[in-house]
Amino acid sequence: MPKSSGVTVFDDLPEWLVVDEILVRLPAKDVLRCRAVRKSWRGGTSTNAFILNHHRHQPSLPIIRNTEGIYRHVGSPTDQKIQRVLRHADPFTNEMTVCHAACDGLLILEKQSNFYICNPTTRKCASLPHPPEWSRTSAISVVGFYRLHTSGEHRVLWVSYSKQVSYLVFIGAAVSTELPDYFVLTVGSDQPRCIQWSIVSKHGYPSTLSHISPPVHNRACLHWATGFSITVFDTVAETFWQMSRPAQLGDKVSLLVMGGSLALCCTTNDCVNLDVWVLQDYDAETWGFQYRFNLSAMEALPPFKFDFNTLPRMAVINERELLIEQCVGRLLHCDIDGVFLGYVGTKEPGKHFMLTMQRLQESMISVPLFEAQEEDAVNKEPPFVMVL
Template structure:
């Protein structure tokens, strides 16, 4: 053992933790194989949280680009300040040949993926760890057909259990009508199992497409298609609730997103190739306030969400990603541009959360 190694071994554990927490996830995964005590430290929940929230862990824009027509998808990670852009395929990270249709997250660096085989996978891009969830179908008539679905990914804050909620619409060809009540399936990671139940009070068919959802503080939120309301799901109690919204929500296009750690609705209207955006924010009392009016912008397809420094991410009509800074009033292209593709965007920070270790706790 060298003198330098001896001195490092003599450092207090909290100092070692501070030094290691500044490293990127890739380096920390290598460090786990160098020293047994490092491996133990790096796997502790306190260190995982410290690393995830450390100021040196950069917040990146995660962009999912997908085309259901071409059955292709991929993702890009880039820093809004340095403009460093790296594009990847899901196949390279998850070792599968499927195409990802929908992505939910991130939540503590984890994502939920839904692919063209109607399978759900939990995924950590930083560690390249992926887990396909066990297949479990609710008991419905063999004649029923699943016509649509909605997914949510969140966590029960009382115990740290990660959960996936899957809402499925079934058509009954014999009755020539939708099956009611709604069929709800909830997966819990620590038990690696699903449970199914019916929901009488929430009409799942009104819930919106994948971009119309958000997770915050133990609740998952979807926008309703027809009545402008918001539907929430309590990850702890596993119950639904309808949230009233301003009258303007009923007649305006819009997507749910997070804005300054609050649930927000980005409403947008287009006229003569110009798009105006209103940002509405919901407080803890479930009351809504219009926080900003942006634009009008030329050739904007829709807003995607809120960046790490107050920027608004926008999808252009040619599927290119742009960023608008409300402070400077500047708008600039970020990429990627893929003809015929749609985009989802979110803010992502690397995480050391181990999906495998969470399942092993059961």
């Protein structure tokens, strides 16, 4: 509040305290507004150190979607539990924007086989170069997106695969001898590098459907639940390997991170209970049972019909709250004790919310592609609308 003399209370505080202890904790939109207040604030909040520190202070929130756009769920402290991040340019067509990956507040999106990297907070967007398709019978997809902690570079893991191989893997049939090709592309470069795939396994391929089963990032590695094991990609060594997991959990499992550790979410055969197992020792690959959620016993839970063909999935909002996609079109908000807190979204056909299994941690981080394409009027307007 300004004093009667026109001087604000911030004038009584050291500049470093305002920047490093106050502004760093504000939402990104407020920081961007504060840059217009003082030249010193603009300079202090524009350094790489501030931007990374500010990013670490922001909550990591689950991304959900429906036919109208992409959203993030902000939990219960505010009245507005859902914030729209992106709106499809034309929600009345089947050509919706697909979110393939998220890292450091940056999203990789696909629209009509074209890929884009964007920061919805700063509303910056650029086209993303990708490996060429080898033939009409092959396709490409993003299977991972990460920041290399040794250099700070953002990198994309691509896969080029036979459409026949993708179908065989999806249905769990025997896979042909034609293996997928994996590439790593540093964001800002147009020269992808081929990564050797050394694991020969019927169920070992990271999912080509990254918008449905994205990898979980933990300990500088990407992790996918593949069959009865976990496929791991070491982002530093750029090698693949496989981690064991409890075989008794079956193949209906999904990965997430709880309390900084890898966790497995699995459903019982009757689809009534949802169990969570946590990786207690990463190096020894030992897992321990942590939680059981009885979906049919949740307080005030509306009646429902079990779908035995759907894999229930879970996302952590914060230390106490969860989202559970019980079946298609049914997204539940509950706490860690299994108390039902509400139904997310509307029951209107086609507009229900679904989990993407990706997370958005707001940031002001930029990448070289943004600056390189700002002067290109043709690529300036993406085929979707960022509204965060």
